[in-house]
């Protein structure tokens with residue numbers, strides 16, 4: 322007898338789901354579908370537009386659920402290009418029996434179109450959740466330019482995207498305000514912000530790598546993006562440029578436009594002459610989002626001289642936090658669309674994200690489960706973006722209080738706000754598991770203490786006690802084993 326492998330690889334052909342199954346797009350031609358202008362003009366921005374697209378069939382309770390979420394929970398406003406909506410419940414027409422349940426259960430819907438009943442009611446937010454959970458603004462060295470790691474920076478050029486994701490980590494700044502979140506606004510004019518960024522990079526030779534992001538660079542008029550990158554290419558110390566765009570998947574039509582391809586080719590030629598690498602980083606969370614148009618847009622970008630297209634997904638319960646879902650996605654990226662699976666980030670501790678977040682323990686198990694199936698160069702690392710630290714591989718933690726769900730992390734560099742902090746590299750930094758994933762004792766502790774004024778101190782004391790108890794227990798285990806042996 323042989324035992325089956327935990328995961329069975331099967332090559333899979335990419336499919337563009339039939340958009341005419343939706344009443345609102347019944348008459349949309351292929352030319353319409355492949356036109357970026359048509360896609361932008363037909364984006365779904367509210368409940369009533371969604372109802373018009375889906376037509377009859379989806380229960381009213383879904384729209385009520387969605388409306389309640391928009392009013393009471395959403396940190397991002399609704400914005401779905403048809404390309405993105407079409408990857409939800411592929412193969413199911415809203416008029417089919419069971420379509421409402423299929424829509425509720427759909428993994429892409431779960432993060433792009435969250436509804437109130439998706440969220441937890443016990444702990445909708447972690448007590449330590451914050452709007453700018455990674456403290457990117459604290460580390461701005463010019464408005465929108467975050468300098469966290471020693472050799473690289475993040476340039477937030479604009480605060481908008483062609484699609485808005487429910488779990489967006491930059492929910493503080495990106496997108497339109499919602500009833501729950503009044504968004505921050507950049508103070509300076511774009512042209513002045515870009516000048517200040519370029520000026521900082523010119524006088525900071527230790528920075529060699531710029532992530533050009535937002536928002537999503539696909540929302541920037543291409544000539545402005547090209548001008549900014551051309552300026553980066555003139556700075557001797559800049560050796561790597563990475564363009565962040567989820568639109569490669571959500572609106573691939575953008576990257577297939579002739580003027581965009583021609584502009585990327587001009588940048589690719591200059592980059593090659595100067596020995597600089599330009600790469601694209603995209604954000605795909607489920608295999609269903611990889612369609613032939615996504616593969617075509619990726620190929621078009623690689624043909625312009627882009628060195629690599631890499632995926633930085635986000636690990637989310639109900640979407641992809643399962644070994645099969647992760648491996649299906651990685652193979653769809655790699656085989657179908659020539660996109661390198663690169664990272665999966667644990668979902669950040671923003672408000673109302675507890676139903677998506679997983680514990681560090683689960684993230685470690687998932688990392689273990691996906692090892693060995695993909696080529697090493699395409700095996701993504703699952704990382705935790707620890708506040709005030711940065712990305713850490715999930716197995717890198719220094720200590721882990723599982724009862725209270727507090728992991729402790731160290732770091733080996735100073736961020737831009739710690740130049741004078743002598744203890745920055747000696748300290749441990751905390752990250753918190755979702756409370757509903759903890760053992761009952763830990764959940765009870767949080768229920769009792771979450772409102773305390775001295776909450777942080779109480780957490781530290783409790784964590785120390787539980788670590789001590791764990792150590793004592795560990796000491797006793799070998800003795801017990803020895804007796805039984």
Ligand code: SF4
Nearest residue numbers: 482485486489536567
């Ligand atoms: S594309 Fe990125 S920046 Fe834009 S909403 Fe989604 S996660 Fe946020």
